[in-house]
Amino acid sequence: MPINGLPRAAAPAPPSHPTEAHGIRMPRRPASLTVEVRRTAAREDPAVPPTFPFSAIVGQDEMRRALLIAAVDPSVGGVLVFGDRGTGKSTAIRGLAALLPPMAAVAGCPYACDPGEPAGLCPHCSGRSGARKAQAIPVPVVDLPLGATEDRVVGALDLERALTRGEKAFEPGLLARANRGFLYIDEVNLLDDHLVDLLLDVAASGVNTVEREGLSIRHPARFVLVGSGNPEEGELRPQLLDRFGLAVEVTTPTDLPTRIDVVRRRDAYERDPAGFCAAYAKADRSIRKTLAAARARLPALTVPDATLEAAARLCLALGTDGLRGELTLMRTARALAAYEGAETVSLDHLARIAPSALRHRLRRNPLDESGSTARVARAVEDVLAR
Numbered sequence: 001m002p003i004n005g006l007p008r009a010a011a012p013a014p015p016s017h018p019t020e021a022h023g024i025r026m027p028r029r030p031a032s033l034t035v036e037v038r039r040t041a042a043r044e045d046p047a048v049p050p051t052f053p054f055s056a057i058v059g060q061d062e063m064r065r066a067l068l069i070a071a072v073d074p075s076v077g078g079v080l081v082f083g084d085r086g087t088g089k090s091t092a093i094r095g096l097a098a099l100l101p102p103m104a105a106v107a108g109c110p111y112a113c114d115p116g117e118p119a120g121l122c123p124h125c126s127g128r129s130g131a132r133k134a135q136a137i138p139v140p141v142v143d144l145p146l147g148a149t150e151d152r153v154v155g156a157l158d159l160e161r162a163l164t165r166g167e168k169a170f171e172p173g174l175l176a177r178a179n180r181g182f183l184y185i186d187e188v189n190l191l192d193d194h195l196v197d198l199l200l201d202v203a204a205s206g207v208n209t210v211e212r213e214g215l216s217i218r219h220p221a222r223f224v225l226v227g228s229g230n231p232e233e234g235e236l237r238p239q240l241l242d243r244f245g246l247a248v249e250v251t252t253p254t255d256l257p258t259r260i261d262v263v264r265r266r267d268a269y270e271r272d273p274a275g276f277c278a279a280y281a282k283a284d285r286s287i288r289k290t291l292a293a294a295r296a297r298l299p300a301l302t303v304p305d306a307t308l309e310a311a312a313r314l315c316l317a318l319g320t321d322g323l324r325g326e327l328t329l330m331r332t333a334r335a336l337a338a339y340e341g342a343e344t345v346s347l348d349h350l351a352r353i354a355p356s357a358l359r360h361r362l363r364r365n366p367l368d369e370s371g372s373t374a375r376v377a378r379a380v381e382d383v384l385a386r
């Protein structure tokens with residue numbers, strides 16, 4: 001069994017009707033004018049064991065740090081995780097989401113709108129005045145399967161209702177379910193380029209717009225995109241690569257004690273999930289508190305000119321395209337400083353986060369065959385004179 005072979009949270013069953021049946025002719029009956037949004041089914045399943053605790057993950061420091069940074073400041077952009085199978089990628093994301101505090105959501109809303117944020121409400125909620133009932137729900141982690149069609153991802157016309165009742169109803173897709181949570185794509189490098197493009201667009205804007213078959217829907221879709229992939233099985237185009245905020249590498253641990261520790265913990269978890277989780281509850285609680293403090297601290301944390309200048313010099317030295325490198329470097333260093341409770345964003349924060357923020361933004365250099373991580377490390381040495 002792979003190390004990250006956790007049973008996935010039960011996903012709602014896919015729609016039983018063919019959303020892809022573009023060939024079906026629509027009835028000539030006049031469709032109702034209002035566009036309704038169908039409620040999604042309840043997400044919890046008591047048969048699903050508790051999630052493997054984030055604090056129980058052994059090693060993989062860079063990946064865990066990148067995910068924590070994205071949780072402190074989702075505006076850093078998505079996280080790309082490169083590496084071997086069975087290195088706990090999916091486990092880490094689920095563990096992180098599970099330790100985030102439950103979020104208040106409008107009851108019955110398929111987009112899990114935040115009742116405290118009227119501006120971001122969806123078509124389901126915005127037309128309803130008066131009291132909106134709020135409920136606490138877990139932060140969603142949505143898996144995007146490789147074979148998913150665009151309709152399934154963005155949502156589509158509910159054909160069943162259109163055909164049987166002549167109503168134009170919107171069937172929300174995976175992006176609706178991922179709102180305010182995480183969207184996880186295993187093997188993102190095998191996904192269709194245009195779908196990755198679309199996902200990155202929505203992730204950046206926080207809004208999903210669907211215009212088709214006479215439907216026009218806009219709904220909030222703010223999520224942290226996490227893609228994993230094995231670079232040996234297909235590459236992402238550079239234009240897509242550099243739109244991810246952070247890129248981290250994970251490897252199967254090679255030292256004996258770590259391997260033994262990983263196997264021992266996985267076995268203990270599978271034999272007694274509840275008992276195992278209880279043993280790590282305190283450590284998870286401590287991360288949750290640190291995260292909450294970091295989020296509260298972030299808005300007031302400024303980046304000194306010297307740090308910003310160093311970030312720019314680093315990107316110049318590495319020849320990264322555009323200014324996205326600097327921007328991500330600054331934001332991730334700030335989120336890291338917030339997480340560590342620092343008073344200011346220092347060159348040390350910058351140096352530590354530089355490989356994750358920059359390694360996927362380097363152009364191939366035919367004269368330099370060393371790996372991108374080594375090139376970033378060298379530039380950090382040179383520019384920051386550490």
Ligand SMILES: [Zn+2]
Nearest residue numbers: 109113122125
């Ligand atoms: Zn809503």
